[in-house]
Amino acid sequence: MENIHLDADFIEQALQSKRAVYTEFDGLRYLQFTSNFKGIRRGTAVIGGVVVVGYPSIGRVLSLQSGLQAQFQQPIWLEEKIDGFNVRIFKIDNTLVALTRGGFLCPFSADRASDFFDTSVFDEEPDLVLCAEVAGPDNPYMDSGPPFIEEDVRLFVFDMARFNQERFLPQQEKLHLLEKYRLPGARVFGRFELQQLPEIKTVLLQLNEEFREGVVFKEDSQRNHRAKYTTANVNILDIQAGAYAMLDYPPEYFKNRILRLVMFMDEQGLAATEDLRQQIGAAYVNGLFEAIEQIHAHHKVVRTFRCRFNQRDSAQNLLKRLQQTSGHVQITLRHLTEENNYWLLEFDRQYPKSSGTLSSLFSGGLMFD
């Protein structure tokens, strides 16, 4: 495969047009693409002399049957999509690095990686990039985690790439390396012919019952085209998690989730039972009632996050990074204490619009809508 090479001129252009910046954090200095630029994806990093490409957006189908027909020409691999955050993990100059989707360093994932797999894999495969989802209730970014992870986080490798390469490793090679190095992989349901719609639907019905997010389809072909498809019930969890800070969520967040929920049910022939309708209604109102309680008690809407680290420094680095990159969202340390061989970090995120708008409304302010 052809190597990506970004020459000095190209980098200069990207810097000039503010699509890339030099980022320095915790002793590492690298070029971070903050937006797409001439075929280079947002999140791409040039670090220690190599290019680690940004993880691509994967389009979503909302209709399974027509989606499979329209998107794929060859058999597809079905993999579980885990509801967490996306990191790329690799080793540069003997340092384990984790980058978020946007190309920021993730001191949390870098610190914890060795809890989930043997990082000596990078001694054997020095140019390997593991693309993984980190998910669970005790994570520093997401308002919720999948219900099947009861505490802390887990890590699931779902793709692999190599330095200076645009393309992922083929599925078979990835599966081989997962096994060889005993890496924790996202669940693979197998390779399906496009005609096997009933079998694919059965997988999804099962995931739906377990409130698991859904699947990614990966075409077993050179072009390796992908699409994602999610279940109905997970949207209830998303709405519930989002309702608490509703005013700070992107406007389409709730609409899209109701649409996904209804289209899944329509295709699977599921009825909107009274119980389901009740759950949806509860998801909307409960979070907002909680936010209002917070306003009455503290005049602000905050959510407390907690996560654990092996190194005290990693926790402090995470906090520093969040404070640098969270814009109007205020990040405040609550505790950093040693507990069961980990450093347990607790911090608050204060939601600016929820806090501001609700406080203003509870002081009798006018809203023009």
Added chain:
Amino acid sequence: MENIHLDADFIEQALQSKRAVYTEFDGLRYLQFTSNFKGIRRGTAVIGGVVVVGYPSIGRVLSLQSGLQAQFQQPIWLEEKIDGFNVRIFKIDNTLVALTRGGFLCPFSADRASDFFDTSVFDEEPDLVLCAEVAGPDNPYMDSGPPFIEEDVRLFVFDMARFNQERFLPQQEKLHLLEKYRLPGARVFGRFELQQLPEIKTVLLQLNEEFREGVVFKEDSQRNHRAKYTTANVNILDIQAGAYAMLDYPPEYFKNRILRLVMFMDEQGLAATEDLRQQIGAAYVNGLFEAIEQIHAHHKVVRTFRCRFNQRDSAQNLLKRLQQTSGHVQITLRHLTEENNYWLLEFDRQYPKSSGTLSSLFSGGLMFD
């Protein structure tokens, strides 16, 4: 009171800066302010030599107790807010004219006005402008009407103004004229001291039980300051009405309604019963299930509107005006037939985003979100 006078220079400036246009429709030519411009409100019309000012936006309080304290210094009138559309009705050169909020002619309201009041009021009071809400299931603009109006529409006068005057008539004078000319007024619950919060809450609880929209507070003072406040249950109706064409609704529509609902319940100490949560969930999903049925059957999402007219011409004028001013929303005539001494118009609105996005998704298209 001082008369508004817009001189030729000012009008020229407004036209130049595209805040006003000359509109010609059905033999009437007038200047329509399409945006606010230097103190002149959007919706203001200069017609037949007089200025009819635009109806002002009324801010909303979401917290009753603090809202009353923060917004008002004097006793307030409580009037029912009806969930319909706002028109200003008056007579120019022997022609009855109705203008919508945006300053468009409303051939529907002009045609039907005489069904709701004796329009000879304008012979006695030639410079009177009636500000009224037209509400009911058979209206040409709104997706729903208040449940207490079972068919057709009704008209409720809630303010009065005079030509070339910025300010509304004082409440007492309005009430006097309503009575004198037997005009149908919005219900007035009385004049309340700001301390009478319990009584005001009782009015609102009653309205909430009847799924009525809420009230407008009007300060009994020279400044005549206003604020509106709405009930919880009406939001369920709004969500239900909007869910059918969810993708075409403004992004904040649903968020704001959930917020109003929860804040009303919080203040009134109402619990989110299982039944209420179920109604909210149903409001979201039922409309969208219907839209999906439409897509399966007709590949588009349309809503059929119907309304009745005294004159055939008025119906045709309404249709023509909607076709001119509805942008991407496609308006299609279904029927115009005589029935019970009325001309019954039925037409379809085709929602472009709902139709386009849902059709694309049902053809297997990708969504990037």
